[in-house]
Each structure stands twice: as C-alpha cells, then as structure tokens.
Amino acid sequence: MNRANRSRTNLSRKRIVRKAVALAAKGGFDSVSMRSLADKLSTAPMSLYRHVANKEDLLDGMVDVVFSEMYPPAIGGDWKSELRKRGTSARAALQRHPWAIGLMETRMHPGPASAVHHNATMGCLREAGFDFRDAVHAYNLLDSYTYGFALGENTIPFETPEESAEMAKTTVADRGADYPYLAEVVVELGKRGYDYNEEFKFGLELILDGLEQFLHS
Amino acid sequence: MNRANRSRTNLSRKRIVRKAVALAAKGGFDSVSMRSLADKLSTAPMSLYRHVANKEDLLDGMVDVVFSEMYPPAIGGDWKSELRKRGTSARAALQRHPWAIGLMETRMHPGPASAVHHNATMGCLREAGFDFRDAVHAYNLLDSYTYGFALGENTIPFETPEESAEMAKTTVADRGADYPYLAEVVVELGKRGYDYNEEFKFGLELILDGLEQFLHS
DNA sequence: CGTTGATTGCGTACGGCGTACGCATCTGGT
DNA sequence: ACCAGATGCGTACGCCGTACGCAATCAACG
Numbered sequence: 179m180n181r182a183n184r185s186r187t188n189l190s191r192k193r194i195v196r197k198a199v200a201l202a203a204k205g206g207f208d209s210v211s212m213r214s215l216a217d218k219l220s221t222a223p224m225s226l227y228r229h230v231a232n233k234e235d236l237l238d239g240m241v242d243v244v245f246s247e248m249y250p251p252a253i254g255g256d257w258k259s260e261l262r263k264r265g266t267s268a269r270a271a272l273q274r275h276p277w278a279i280g281l282m283e284t285r286m287h288p289g290p291a292s293a294v295h296h297n298a299t300m301g302c303l304r305e306a307g308f309d310f311r312d313a314v315h316a317y318n319l320l321d322s323y324t325y326g327f328a329l330g331e332n333t334i335p336f337e338t339p340e341e342s343a344e345m346a347k348t349t350v351a352d353r354g355a356d357y358p359y360l361a362e363v364v365v366e367l368g369k370r371g372y373d374y375n376e377e378f379k380f381g382l383e384l385i386l387d388g389l390e391q392f393l394h395s
Numbered sequence: 396m397n398r399a400n401r402s403r404t405n406l407s408r409k410r411i412v413r414k415a416v417a418l419a420a421k422g423g424f425d426s427v428s429m430r431s432l433a434d435k436l437s438t439a440p441m442s443l444y445r446h447v448a449n450k451e452d453l454l455d456g457m458v459d460v461v462f463s464e465m466y467p468p469a470i471g472g473d474w475k476s477e478l479r480k481r482g483t484s485a486r487a488a489l490q491r492h493p494w495a496i497g498l499m500e501t502r503m504h505p506g507p508a509s510a511v512h513h514n515a516t517m518g519c520l521r522e523a524g525f526d527f528r529d530a531v532h533a534y535n536l537l538d539s540y541t542y543g544f545a546l547g548e549n550t551i552p553f554e555t556p557e558e559s560a561e562m563a564k565t566t567v568a569d570r571g572a573d574y575p576y577l578a579e580v581v582v583e584l585g586k587r588g589y590d591y592n593e594e595f596k597f598g599l600e601l602i603l604d605g606l607e608q609f610l611h612s
Numbered sequence: 613c614g615t616t617g618a619t620t621g622c623g624t625a626c627g628g629c630g631t632a633c634g635c636a637t638c639t640g641g642t
Numbered sequence: 643a644c645c646a647g648a649t650g651c652g653t654a655c656g657c658c659g660t661a662c663g664c665a666a667t668c669a670a671c672g
Contacts (some may be wrong), residue, residue, distance in 0.1 A: 224632095225649080315594060329497070380536065406621080
C-alpha cells in the first residue's frame with residue numbers, strides 16, 4: 179500500500195554506490211552500514227542486495243568512484259608533468275575520500291575507472307622510455323609514496339590544536355627529556371602546524387627528479 | 396569452585412597484547428575479537444577489560460609491539476646506511492604484521508617503543524645535517540614510501556597463481572585490447588611474479604640518493 | 613586469627629553489524 | 643489475461659564491542 183506506488187526501479191547500483199560515497203563523506207566510513215545506507219535510500223537493508231552482491235562489492239564500486247576522480251596521465255606526453263598532475267590529483271582525491279586509502283589497492287575486482295587509470299599511468303611510463311621492469315618499479319614507487327602520504331596525512335592523530343596539545347602532554351611531558359628530537363617535533367608542529375601541500379610536493383618532486391636521472395643513466 | 400584455584404593474576408596487559416598479536420598473525424586481523432581473544436586466554440570476554448581500557452587501547456599495545464621490532468637508527472652514525480637498515484627492518488616488520496599497516500600512524504596514544512623509534516629516526520636526520528623542516532620532509536618521504544609500499548605489498552589482490560589468473564581474466568580478457576599497457580602488467584606479473592625485496596630496494600635507494608643530493612646542495 | 617577494602621574475574625544483556633532465505637509485489641511480453 | 647522474471651522486503655541467525663554489577667580472591671591491618 180504505502181510503498182506500492184513507489185516506482186520499482188528507484189534503486190540501482192549506481193544510486194546505491196553514490197549514496198554510499200556521500201554517506202562516507204558526511205559521517206565517516208564506519209557510518210556506512212548496509213542498514214544505514216538503506217535508511218538513507220528510504221528502503222530496507224535487504225533490498226540493496228538485489229543490486230550489489232555483498233558489502234565487498236559495494237566497496238569495489240566506491241573505490242572506482244575515487245579512481246574516476248584521479249587525473250589519468252596522457253600517454254606519450256611530457257611524462258614528468260603528466261605524472262606530477264596525476265600525483266597531485268590522486269592525493270587530492272584521497273584527501274576528499276580518506277576512507278578509500280586502505281581500500282584502493284585491496285580490491286579483487288577493479289572497476290572500469292581503475293582499469294583506465296592504471297592503463298594510462300603504465301602507458302605514460304612505458305612511452306617515456308622505461309622498459310617494463312623499470313616502469314613497474316617507478317609505478318610502485320610513485321604509488322607507494324602517494325598512498326603512504328595520504329595514509330599519514332588523513333589519519334594524523336592531532337588534527338585540532340587541543341588534541342595536539344593533549345598528545346604533546348601525554349607523549350612528551352613526563353619523559354620529554356629522554357626524547358629530545360621527538361619533543362621538538364611535537365612542540366614545533368603543534369606551534370606552526372603542517373603545510374601538507376608543500377610536504378607532498380617535496381617528496382613528489384624528489385622522486386620525479388630521481389626517476390629522470392635514472393632514465394638518463 | 397572450578398576456577399577458584401585458577402591463580403588470580405594470570406591475566407595482564409602484556410599477556411593479553413602478546414596473545415592478540417599472535418592471534419592476528421595466525422588467523423588474520425579480523426579474527427581478533429575480544430571474545431576470541433578471551434577464548435585463547437581461557438577466560439571470559441569481560442575479564443580483559445580489567446587490563447585494557449577498550450579495544451582501541453588493545454590496538455595501541457599491539458602497534459607498539461610492531462614498533463619495537465623496527466631497527467631504531469643510531470643518532471650520529473652514517474645516516475644513509477642507518478636509514479637503509481631502518482627502512483628494511485620496518486618493511487620486514489610490516490610484512491610480519493600486515494594488520495598493523497593501517498594502524499601505525501593512527502594511534503592517539505603512542506607507546507614507549509613508538510616514542511623511542513621516532514626519536515631515533517628524527518635524531519638521525521637532524522644530526523645528518525638536515526634542518527628541522529627538511530628533516531620532517533625527509534621523514535615523511537621515507538615513511539610514506541615505506542608504509543605505502545607495505546600497504547600495496549600485503550594487500551595485493553593476486554597472491555596465488557590461480558587468483559592471479561582469475562583476475563587476469565575478469566580484468567583484461569574481455570576488454571584487454573582497450574587497455575594494452577594494463578594487460579601487459581597482468582600477464583607479465585602473472586608469469587614471473589614479483590620480487591618485493593628488489594622492488595622495495597629500488598625505491599628506498601632512489602629516495603636515499605635523492606636526499607643525499609638535496610643535503611649537499 | 614578475623615575483618616575489611618581493593619583488586620580481579622566473569623555472567624548477563626543491549627544494541628549494532630552482514631546477510632541467508634523465502635515470500636510478496638510489480639512489470640513487460642505474449 | 644496471463645505468466646515469468648525482476649525487484650523489494652520481513653524475519654532471523656550468529657557475530658561484534660562493551661555497560662553494569664555481583665562474586666571471588668588477596669593484602670593489610672588490628
């Protein structure tokens with residue numbers, strides 16, 4: 179009766195995945211449960227399973243959304259600047275979707291956007307002159323750095339000044355004298371904070387320069 | 396009656412944390428629940444809470460075990476070789492304890508081993524000649540790479556040949572022609588597999604060389 | 613020795629989770 | 643008008659973390 183006139187094809191994989199990403203953005207990754215997601219879509223939990231095999235499959239979809247937001251480097255262009263753009267946009271995407279970091283490289287069934295992206299990046303490296311093995315090396319290096327940086331950036335224990343201060347106390351106060359270098363970090367970083375953009379750029383540039391030298395050697 | 400003669404102080408934070416790490420090693424991270432852990436310790440779930448504030452606190456303890464297994468670089472030694480040793484042992488530790496990767500940088504209450512380790516690493520960089528800001532840059536670069544690499548290494552979708560083959564099919568078979576570079580990766584890697592040691596070494600060496608150049612510029 | 617107060621272990625219970633299973637309802641093709 | 647397949651959903655099971663409070667034990671003291 180009530181739901182009788184609800185048009186039947188309101189639900190779809192796409193709509194579900196979209197809402198899941200939105201929900202994760204608003205309430206954090208843990209707030210994405212099949213139950214809460216169903217609520218948000220004004221439907222029942224088990225209804226979702228007609229469009230999504232299981233939660234793992236849902237995560238596959240969510241991850242692919244993130245991949246679709248990363249710039250796919252042009253194959254055959256200026257590899258260094260293309261990969262710089264890729265790195266920057268990848269970090270930005272992971273910053274927008276922190277929940278994705280631990281999932282990106284874990285998927286058993288990569289979606290279409292993932293395929294496009296990986297193909298473009300690998301192609302960019304190969305056409306830049308790296309042979310297969312070195313391209314894999316370079317790819318791994320770039321991605322490890324990017325994901326690792328995002329991991330640190332988005333899960334840093336002190337986000338607010340007061341949390342930082344609290345941590346400074348519990349970490350350092352008692353035993354600060356024993357760990358002078360660590361104390362310096364906590365104090366200094368609490369004072370001026372981080373510029374993550376500059377931080378990321380430093381590493382990315384160093385790696386790209388290193389790869390260029392490697393390529394011409 | 397039955398348990399009356401059970402010596403009372405069998406349980407302790409240390410024993411609990413140890414068992415938790417062992418359990419994670421054997422059955423995977425998800426198998427570490429307060430219930431299963433209590434089982435392994437022949438006690439009741441709620442008994443654990445006398446020695447551990449909550450599950451988060453338990454994770455803090457587990458993470459500190461992993462930190463304690465990483466080589467703390469000597470402050471004032473040959474920074475490059477010290478950091479190479481540190482990097483190698485850090486990766487090894489994360490390989491032994493894959494469940495830790497996503498947790499290491501997230502802890503709000505770092506344990507003693509964590510403090511020692513971070514202090515040593517930061518000290519090694521400062522005494523190598525990096526000023527504070529650059530030392531932070533270098534530290535972030537090294538750790539991002541290490542954690543990112545471990546993340547990829549330990550969660551790679553294809554571990555067994557058959558899984559690799561299955562993934563090759565679903566990823567590439569239909570649409571392989573559209574993604575030639577990706578197809579190459581799947582096929583080649585399925586054929587000869589990975590040498591993670593060499594893979595990690597490539598990036599670590601490139602980064603250390605880059606840092607050295609940066610230091611002398 | 614007896615008493616007492618603190619420490620430690622645990623039984624019960626609550627509200628969440630993912631999802632197997634099967635029925636109810638709607639829709640499009642004949 | 644009918645039926646077959648697609649779609650939505652109600653119920654139920656076995657997990658999870660943990661709040662709460664009682665029971666058993668041990669340490670200290672009179």
